[in-house]
Amino acid sequence: MALDASAEKENELPLTETTAPQPASPTPSSRQQWPNSQPLAEEGPSSSTPAPSKPQLSARATQLYTVSYLIFFAILGTLARLGLQALTTYKGAPVVTGVLWANVAGSLVMGFMIEDKALFREEWDCAGPTPSDAEDAAEHAKKHKATKKTIPLYIGVTTGFCGCCTSFSSFIRDVFLALANALPDPSLPAGTANAARNGGYSFMALLAVLLVTVSLSLSALVFGGHFALAVSPFLPTLPFRFTRRVLDPVAVVLGWGCWLGAVFLAIWPPDRHEGQDTWRGRAVFAIVFAPLGCLARFYVSLLLNARVPAFPLGTFAVNMFGVVVEGMCYDLQHVRGLGAVVPAALTGCQVLQGVMDGFCGSLTTVSTWVAELNGLARRKHAYFYGITSVSVGLGLLVVIMGSLLWTRGFEDPVCG
Incomplete structure (x- = not known):
C-alpha cells in the first residue's frame, strides 16, 4: 500500500504548506467553506445597505484561526x-x-494526518457517504485531501506541531558534529572530549546519523499513513459546528495567551538566582521564538513551494536559512567571552539556545521534508531534492561551524 499514491500521480505534494487556505475564492466556494458564518454576517449593515462580501469576512476569520493554531x-x-x-x-x-x-515522532504524526479520512469527514463539501465506484472513491479521496489543507486545525497539527516537533537544522548540526568528532556523548563526564579518531571513522559516523535519521523518519511517515488507514473505521469525526464555534475561538485565546505568557516569563522570571533559572534557556526562550519560526516557514512555503513542482523551493529555503542561523548561534555560544566560560554570559547563552531550539527548530522541518520526498511524482526528483538539501546544509555548517572548530576550537557553554 503506497503512501499518498494519488499525490504521486497528480504531482501534488501531500503537505499543508503547498496549498494555501482559499477563503477569498468566489462566493460559492467560500460559502462551502464557512456555511456557519452567520455571526460574522450579522455584524454587517442592515438589509437595506449592501452587506460586505462573505469571502472577505471568511478570509479574516480563516487567517486568524490558522495563525492562532x-x-x-x-x-x-x-x-x-x-x-x-x-x-x-x-x-x-x-x-x-x-x-x-x-x-521520528513528528513524521509519524504527519503521515497519520495526511492519510486520515475520518477526523475531518464533516468539513465543507467532503461530507456524505463514501462512493462505491472505485473511480468516484479516488476522486472523493483526492477532494478530501485538498479540503483538509485549507482547514485551520489540520494546518495547525501538521505545519505547527509536526513541523516544530521535527528540526532539520538540529539534524544537520548533529551530522556535522558527528563528522567533526564533536557530537556530545552523555556517557562521558562533563567537559571530557571525545577520543581521537581517524577520518574513516568520522565518515562512518556521518553516515550513521544521516542514514538512521532519514530512513527512520521516512519509515515513520509511511507507518503513520498505514496506521491511519487501519484505524479509520474506528476514529470519531470532529463535528463541524463544534470545530467552528468552539475549537477555533478557543485556539485564538490559547495560542496568543500562551505565547504572551511565555514572553512575560522570559522577561520577568520568578527566580533569577544563578543555577535556578536554567529552565528559561531550556524551555521558555525556545517557546518564545518558536511561533516566529513556524509562521515564517508557513508563509514562505505558501509563497515559493508551488513555483517549482519538482523541487519544493519554500521548504528548501527555510531549511537552509535555519541551518545558517543554527550554525552562527552555535559558534557564538561556544566561543570564549560570549556564550562560553564567562558566568555573566548566562542569559545570553540561554537566549542563543532558545533561538536554536525555538526559532531554528521551528523554522526548519524534517516531517514536511520527508513528506515531500515521499510525494514527489518522480523518484529522481525526490533523490535530487533530498541529496541537495543535505549536501547544501552540511556544506554551510562546514564553513560556519568548521571555521571556528578547526581554528580556535569549541569552548563549553556556560548554560550547559
Missing part, C-alpha cells in the same frame, strides 16, 4: 521535541543524536 501547536511541538531530547539523552544511550526520536 500555528502559534499554539508550534509551542506544543517545540516542547515535545525538547522533552523527547531530554528523555533520550542519558548515559549509555544507544543513539547520541537526541533529535532523532523527535524527528
Whole structure:
C-alpha cells in the first residue's frame, strides 16, 4: 500500500504548506467553506445597505484561526521535541543524536494526518457517504485531501506541531558534529572530549546519523499513513459546528495567551538566582521564538513551494536559512567571552539556545521534508531534492561551524 499514491500521480505534494487556505475564492466556494458564518454576517449593515462580501469576512476569520493554531501547536511541538531530547539523552544511550526520536515522532504524526479520512469527514463539501465506484472513491479521496489543507486545525497539527516537533537544522548540526568528532556523548563526564579518531571513522559516523535519521523518519511517515488507514473505521469525526464555534475561538485565546505568557516569563522570571533559572534557556526562550519560526516557514512555503513542482523551493529555503542561523548561534555560544566560560554570559547563552531550539527548530522541518520526498511524482526528483538539501546544509555548517572548530576550537557553554 503506497503512501499518498494519488499525490504521486497528480504531482501534488501531500503537505499543508503547498496549498494555501482559499477563503477569498468566489462566493460559492467560500460559502462551502464557512456555511456557519452567520455571526460574522450579522455584524454587517442592515438589509437595506449592501452587506460586505462573505469571502472577505471568511478570509479574516480563516487567517486568524490558522495563525492562532500555528502559534499554539508550534509551542506544543517545540516542547515535545525538547522533552523527547531530554528523555533520550542519558548515559549509555544507544543513539547520541537526541533529535532523532523527535524527528521520528513528528513524521509519524504527519503521515497519520495526511492519510486520515475520518477526523475531518464533516468539513465543507467532503461530507456524505463514501462512493462505491472505485473511480468516484479516488476522486472523493483526492477532494478530501485538498479540503483538509485549507482547514485551520489540520494546518495547525501538521505545519505547527509536526513541523516544530521535527528540526532539520538540529539534524544537520548533529551530522556535522558527528563528522567533526564533536557530537556530545552523555556517557562521558562533563567537559571530557571525545577520543581521537581517524577520518574513516568520522565518515562512518556521518553516515550513521544521516542514514538512521532519514530512513527512520521516512519509515515513520509511511507507518503513520498505514496506521491511519487501519484505524479509520474506528476514529470519531470532529463535528463541524463544534470545530467552528468552539475549537477555533478557543485556539485564538490559547495560542496568543500562551505565547504572551511565555514572553512575560522570559522577561520577568520568578527566580533569577544563578543555577535556578536554567529552565528559561531550556524551555521558555525556545517557546518564545518558536511561533516566529513556524509562521515564517508557513508563509514562505505558501509563497515559493508551488513555483517549482519538482523541487519544493519554500521548504528548501527555510531549511537552509535555519541551518545558517543554527550554525552562527552555535559558534557564538561556544566561543570564549560570549556564550562560553564567562558566568555573566548566562542569559545570553540561554537566549542563543532558545533561538536554536525555538526559532531554528521551528523554522526548519524534517516531517514536511520527508513528506515531500515521499510525494514527489518522480523518484529522481525526490533523490535530487533530498541529496541537495543535505549536501547544501552540511556544506554551510562546514564553513560556519568548521571555521571556528578547526581554528580556535569549541569552548563549553556556560548554560550547559
